[in-house]
Amino acid sequence: MTLVILALVIWVAAWALNAWLSNGPLSNSRIAGIAVPLIFGATVLIVWELVVRGMNVAAVILPPPSVIAGTxxxxxxxxxxxxxxxxxxxxxxxxxxxxxxxxxxxxxxxxxxxxxxxxxxxxxxxxxxxxxxxxxxxxxxxxxxxxxxxxxxxxxxxxxxxxxxxxxxxxxxxxxxxxxxxxxxxxxxxxxxxxxxxxxxxxxxxxxxxxxxxxxxxxxxxxxxxxxxxxxxxxxxxxxxxxxxxxxxxxxxxxxxxxxxxxxxxxxxxxxxxxxxxxxx
Known part of the structure; x- marks a missing residue:
């Protein structure tokens, strides 16, 4: 359950960071255009990993990204x-x-x-x-x-x-x-x-x-x-x-x-x- 809470915290933090990059002073910069999709993608993978492991989801239903990367x-x-x-x-x-x-x-x-x-x-x-x-x-x-x-x-x-x-x-x-x-x-x-x-x-x-x-x-x-x-x-x-x-x-x-x-x-x-x-x- 701790991993699931950590995943929720990471998701909220990444959401706030992407909102700031999209609407803040860097919204029209090249940095924001590259950083926002990278942060979003990395967040999805991290949350996926933590939720699957935290809830003990069977690999035959949804393997974690680390296992997929290893395969x-x-x-x-x-x-x-x-x-x-x-x-x-x-x-x-x-x-x-x-x-x-x-x-x-x-x-x-x-x-x-x-x-x-x-x-x-x-x-x-x-x-x-x-x-x-x-x-x-x-x-x-x-x-x-x-x-x-x-x-x-x-x-x-x-x-x-x-x-x-x-x-x-x-x-x-x-x-x-x-x-x-x-x-x-x-x-x-x-x-x-x-x-x-x-x-x-x-x-x-x-x-x-x-x-x-x-x-x-x-x-x-x-x-x-x-x-x-x-x-x-x-x-x-x-x-x-x-x-x-x-x-x-x-x-x-x-x-x-x-x-x-x-x-x-x-x-x-x-x-x-x-x-x-x-x-x-």
Whole structure:
């Protein structure tokens, strides 16, 4: 019980410190922007550790962070091999194929209005399909290796990317298009010099959404069949063995990889759309 009280004290103290950093004289400084999330994250881990140990929570229900960290360190080769299989092969390949093909199709859809009217409703229908229904079918079609996981990712990221890109291509105003027309610019000149640059914030919004969907799709697809490798396979087998510390270690890998993937796309976005108001400080 002492550890639980200590956890409560630490939580209140960290809350007060973060409130001061967020609203005090350092609220607009770079120090506060870095310190607040670091303090919050460290507080969650410390409180988690103290509460689990103080209340004697069984490891099969919720292992403490120290045990998860130990399992992570002891199984680095296995975690790395799983990440290469799931992220490096399944998620990344599906992400590139799905987003790339969606971008090309969006330009074609924008050119021909009947495709926009016919394809986008199909996209809304496909986006509503549950992954647990699609994944087993694609695993049977493409086999148990990473190709089927890549196919699941393509299905998951294609339509969000398509919808965002089409919306971006249609975002220019009539005045801007009329101005290009007075310069005698054709469709492709207007597309390259006006509409594609204007669509970039929408395109990157779709790319950032797809980073999360790609990782989720690749992991979930492995639950329905995979070689003896992969993050989804490891989570499934570890749950069956009641090795929850290994499950949490895989979750940590997924969280780190997903954050890094999202951060990379956001960094590229900042360089490409530096002119957009959302990138100005």
């Amino acid at each position: 992570f360190a002891q199984n680095l080769p296995t975690l790395w091999a799983d990440a290469v299989q799931t992220i490096g092969k399944g998620a990344v390949s599906g992400y590139i194929i799905g987003c790339g093909s969606a971008f090309i199709v969006a330009i074609i859809v924008d050119r021909y209005d009947f495709l926009r009217r016919g394809l986008l409703p199909v996209g809304n229908f496909m986006a509503a399909l549950p992954i647990v229904g699609i994944a087993p079918i694609l695993v049977m079609w493409f086999g148990f290796d990473w190709q089927s996981k890549s196919a699941v990712v393509v299905v998951m990221v294609f339509f969000p990317m398509l919808v965002n890109t089409v919306a971006g291509l249609r975002d220019t105003s009539a005045m801007q298009r009329d101005l290009m027309h007075t310069y005698a610019a054709g469709y492709f000149q207007t597309l390259i010099k006006l509409r594609l640059p204007a669509a970039m914030p929408f395109v990157f919004n779709g790319l950032k959404i797809a980073t999360t969907l790609a990782l989720i799709g690749a992991i979930v697809a492995e639950f329905f069949g995979s070689p003896v490798l992969g993050m989804g396979f490891r989570i499934s087998t570890s749950v069956g063995q009641l090795a929850l510390d290994m499950v949490w270690a895989e979750i940590v890998v997924a969280a780190l990889a997903g954050s890094a993937f999202y951060g990379l796309i956001a960094l590229i976005e900042r360089g490409v759309t530096f002119w957009h108001p959302s990138q100005r400080k």
